[in-house]
Amino acid sequence: MNVALLSGALSLASGAVLSASTKLPEQAQLLLPEATVVLPSVPPPEVANGIPVFVPPGTSLQSLTDKPFHVFHEEFIAIIGESPTLTLIADSGTNPMFHEAVVWHPPTEEVFFAQNAGAKAAGTGLHRSSVIQKVSLSEAMAVSHLRNGVGKVQVQVVDFQPAVINPNGGTNYKGNFIFAGEGMGSDIAPALYLANPEPPYNTTILINNYYGRQFNSVNDVAVNPWNGDIYFTDVTYGYLQDFRPKPVLPNQVYKLNAVTKAVTAVADEFVNCNGITFSPDGRYAYVTDTGSAQGFYGYEPTKPSSIYRYTVAADGTFENRKLFAHVTSRVPDGVHCDTNGNVYAGCGDGVHVWNPSGVLLGKIFTGETAANFQFAGDGRMVICGETHLYFATLAAKGAALT
16 A cells, blocks of 8 residues: 555545645645544544544644635635635624624625524523624725734624514525524514614514414524525524523424415424525525534534435425435534535534535634634625634635525
8 A cells, every 4th residue: 555645645536636736725725534534543432522623633723723724625626716715803702792693784795693692601591682793894804814803893783673582593585684583581482583784773573483382492594595485493402501491392494485474394303403504596405403512401422413405395395304414523503505506514613515415525614613604795704603703705605695
């Protein structure tokens, strides 16, 4: 066996060869999968269990951070382009201000996002709702040549009225936003809120019950570009974080008909269904299951940390459930597609990217949890890292907004 040859090149499924001499952008590095197939010493389960960041042989946490665009497959080079950048634009200390509901509003070139609801460090959930904030993309673009732009981009709290209670997921919808609110206690039910992204920032509740029963804690929302219907996940994280009562429904995905307003359960069999998105043509749905993350009750690595793909049937229901990917760095939370149908998910060490066949192409490495993120126009992305907010530039474009 020629070990030198094996360490220098990798034959890919496409038949091409990606070598160690492949020209890469300044902030990118090649991480050949073969380097991790056989380890000199495999850590015991109590050490390597999906929680710590995996540091491949020959690298360090610092080297992984120094060049954060990790190339596993040649297709990732086209996704990141010739000069991708990753910039830290905000730091909130210990308060997880940058968590979920990342939504881009093109007319004002602003990106909105929500604080972590239910996190002990935030003090949110039962007695105080998490807040929604925004940043200006022009300010982020102005510092994209830096690795650290903290203090140069203003983060503003947005006062939606009536307030979105414990916001989590979010998406665009006909010039407005839809936010998923997890609810608070037994009296404020989880709901989907239609929100105006411009003053006076008014909101309207779209749905707050399933035939009289409260949802568990509505988590994420997406609009299918094919049929225009609104799909959302409902999961027990409010209960697992002690700000919602004992659930009265299974963890499920629901469809809200955009015309009739009829609500239908379209998928179950989840431990904790979480993020949801659609392929650019709307024919496939992707749902993350973060079952291994048990809120205040710990982390169980034998439960799902997975992305499932469904075919969207002609009537808008889901069929043909398929395991699309299993994530080895904590859990896949928020999930989105680019215009070519590649799938991106926020995971325990950054944003992971797969092609439509489920091949892991690479990572945008943050070294910490990237709960959610969103494309903000061509070649721009905002990534929520709980206490850190990142702005990335790359070649890929986000799937069209509704």
